[in-house]
Amino acid sequence: MDNLLVAENIIKNYGDYRALNDVSLAVPRGSVFGLLGPNGAGKTSLIRIINQITLPDQGTVYLDNEKLEAKHIKDIGYLPEERGLYKSMKVGEQALYLAQLKGLSKKEAKARLEYWFEKFDISNWWGKKVQELSKGMAQKVQFIVTVMHKPKLLIFDEPFSGFDPVNANLIKDEILQLRDEGATIIFSTHRMESVEELCDHIALIHKSNKILDGKLIDVKKQFRTNTFEVGIHTENTEILRNELNEKFSISEASFNSIYDNLKLNIQIPKGTSPNELLQFLTSRAEISHFVEMIPSVNDIFIQSVENN
Amino acid sequence: MSNLKLIVKREFNAKVRNKSFIIMTFLSPLLMVGMGFLIVFLSKVNNDKIKTIAYVDGSAYFTKQDFKDVDGIQYKDLTALGVDEAEKITEKEKYYGLLVIPKTKNIDELAKKIEFHSDDTPSVNILDNIENVIEKNLRTRKLQEFGIDKTELSASNIKADIKLSNFSGEKTSKIIGIIKTIIGMGSGYLIMMFIIVYGASVMRSVIEEKTSRIIEVIISSVRPFHLMLGKILGNAFAGLLQFAIWGVLIFIFGFVLTIVLGIDSSELHAQTPQMQMNSEQLEAIKEIQSQGKIQQILVEILQLPILKIVVMFIFYFLGGYLLYSSIYAAIGAAVDNETDTQQFMLPVILPLMLAVYVGFAAVISDPHGPIAVAFSYIPLTSPIVMLMRIPFGVSWGELAISMVLLLLTFLGIVWFAAKIYRVGILMYGKKPTYKDLWKWLKY
Structure with missing residues (x-):
């Protein structure tokens, strides 16, 4: 597969503390890659290495099949978790400055900024100082300065913190649009529901080690529990419940239904086809609801972290 | 490298456009010059008050010639009244103090027995002045006691003026x-x-x-x-700009104030106690001023x-x-x-x-x-x-x-x-x- 970013065997120590222990990562071109992990796992250390803010003690990072070096700075856009702007500097001036630091000419930067300011409907903020803006407004400016140099790789660390739901959605759509335009996105967050929504690949870092990675769908297959949520209508619920309990492991389920009087989560033994369960059920009762319980990223996250 | 330039420029602008920078740049020279003139003005007012010192000369060694009125000090001869009466007058007239020179002809004894009565603790300047007057007079008398003639004495008053030069002969x-x-x-x-x-x-x-x-x-x-x-670097450039503006402004304000207030700027220097010059250096300055060097x-x-x-x-x-x-x-x-x-x-x-x-x-x-x-x-x-x-x-x-x-x-x-x-x-x-x-x- 064509990978935009490859990190090989990264080791990073801070004094006696090992922040990254032999972490390897491959981010496919055009993907939205979720970089997950509990606080202090080493995500930010890895992101800083990719941004060349710090250097790894060992290991190599490749961007677009080239060893990472200073010229790649302009190919990366980074929205850090700890972010901000110069408070007493004017919005437009500040954005121009940051764009020029990323290698854009003043003219080019101005043209692109005008496009983005119009897109976000904030053109009248150009001459305002950042301290006059609300937090959400400042975040919009921050997003623009992250993406305006059209980098190949975008790294967002908790991008939605500080946004109200409306603006969070706006940013989410922008991120997906950037991906459609060819950018590759690394997305680091604790908010698992946005991972479900956005990411097609994930990697999980825990206690300085990578413990899981791959396509989201493959990871989910790996964590499949063969559990089905079933809605049953039957005359005698107790008899059926006992029968099921002998053959499978069951637990009470809860979902909206107007007809079912027995709602269960039924786990079938590995290697068994769900058809067997269905046949067993249809021979005894009416089935109106039959859904495989797909593990959520949240479940996978918690389960992996607890198992390690 | 171009990034460095961008950063320097931003830092410079951020500093220079700051309101407090602008205020400091234009206000502090005004304050500094103003303070300077205030000090001159105040010390002038302070010195303008002339202190009168009365004296009773029991020894009759001293004349009006010795007790010359100088800057800020005026002497008044109350010898004729006697010590007790002179004290009353001093208090009544609110003179600064009374100098009592005892009735003795022995110079050594006299030198130790002179007293100064005053409600205030007199300043070093005043004491210096009085002591100088007395010492000068008594020294002359003592030398005469040793049989040295007055003209010989003034002839012996030699002042050495060492001409400095380095080994390449520059003076x-x-x-x-x-x-x-x-x-x-x-x-x-x-x-x-x-x-x-x-x-x-x-x-x-x-x-x-x-x-x-x-x-x-x-x-x-x-x-x-x-x-x-x-x-x-950005801060340094901002600082250099500020210093340059200060220099120009202090010069202009000083010039304007000197003309407007009519204060001699040399007085300003004299009053600023930046340098503790010793008397030799002061004399050197005087000498140069007098001889047009x-x-x-x-x-x-x-x-x-x-x-x-x-x-x-x-x-x-x-x-x-x-x-x-x-x-x-x-x-x-x-x-x-x-x-x-x-x-x-x-x-x-x-x-x-x-x-x-x-x-x-x-x-x-x-x-x-x-x-x-x-x-x-x-x-x-x-x-x-x-x-x-x-x-x-x-x-x-x-x-x-x-x-x-x-x-x-x-x-x-x-x-x-x-x-x-x-x-x-x-x-x-x-x-x-x-x-x-x-x-x-x-x-």
Whole structure:
């Protein structure tokens, strides 16, 4: 597969503390890659290495099949978790400055900024100082300065913190649009529901080690529990419940239904086809609801972290 | 490199457009000149009050000729009234005090028995004046006792005027020593002020980037070292601009005020107790003023190693500022807010203060003494102390040692500061200790 970013065997120590222990990562071109992990796992250390803010003690990072070096700075856009702007500097001036630091000419930067300011409907903020803006407004400016140099790789660390739901959605759509335009996105967050929504690949870092990675769908297959949520209508619920309990492991389920009087989560033994369960059920009762319980990223996250 | 230029420009603009910078730039020269004139004005008012001192001369040695009225002191002869009556008059008329000279013809005894009665504790100036009058009179009488004639006496009053010259035969005068001191002290003091004011400004600018959390955004675009250097240079340019404006404004305000208020600017200098000139130096100045030697002084100033002074000023100014401001930058990077900087400030301020004190104490008394020389080699103090020594003539060899040491230390300190800066700017929350800083060096 064509990978935009490859990190090989990264080791990073801070004094006696090992922040990254032999972490390897491959981010496919055009993907939205979720970089997950509990606080202090080493995500930010890895992101800083990719941004060349710090250097790894060992290991190599490749961007677009080239060893990472200073010229790649302009190919990366980074929205850090700890972010901000110069408070007493004017919005437009500040954005121009940051764009020029990323290698854009003043003219080019101005043209692109005008496009983005119009897109976000904030053109009248150009001459305002950042301290006059609300937090959400400042975040919009921050997003623009992250993406305006059209980098190949975008790294967002908790991008939605500080946004109200409306603006969070706006940013989410922008991120997906950037991906459609060819950018590759690394997305680091604790908010698992946005991972479900956005990411097609994930990697999980825990206690300085990578413990899981791959396509989201493959990871989910790996964590499949063969559990089905079933809605049953039957005359005698107790008899059926006992029968099921002998053959499978069951637990009470809860979902909206107007007809079912027995709602269960039924786990079938590995290697068994769900058809067997269905046949067993249809021979005894009416089935109106039959859904495989797909593990959520949240479940996978918690389960992996607890198992390690 | 182009990034560095961008950073310098931004730092410069951020500093210069700041309201407090603009206010400080235009207000402080006004304040300084105003203060100067206020001091002159106040001390004039203070001196304008003439103090009357009454005296009763029992010995009859003294005449009105001895007790001449001088600046601020008026003498009144109450000998005819006797001590008791004179005391009453003194109190009634609110004279400053009463000088009682006893009835004795023995000069030695007389010298010990003169008394001064006053409600106030008289100032040193007044006592000096009275003692001078008495000593001068009694000395003459004593010499006459030894049989020395008055004319012989005045003939023996020889004044030596040593003509100074160096071995290449160029003549110098004593006044040039004062000028050298002023140049040396002035430039040393200037450097110290610049370092303290603009070094702290670099530090604040680093802290601002940390507290506003923009630092990580910037750092993903530029190398930390460039950011640090850009900050230091940007602030330096802003500082130089401010100094230049101050210089011009002080000159203009001083000129205008002198004309408007009609105050002689030489009075201003006389009242400013910057330099404690000893009486010989004062006499030298008087002599020059009286004999119209101004031209000669100009010639002598031109004979000073002006080029050397200017070149060295630039070198030590840059060296000192860059050295200290990178330490300031590292301190700023290590902490989260300005109150946390206190614990790290002492090691910065201490060598600066030491340099100025050593300069004022050791260099003035002996510019080439061991202490002055040592401190002009030690890199943290050399920018100030060496500059103070240069007008007195420092060989190129000595300069080379001092400059190389400064340069090496500068490189070392910048490396050290850059490391702390690089790690520190991304550390939030915890107040670091010296131990932490040491650990950061190894990251």
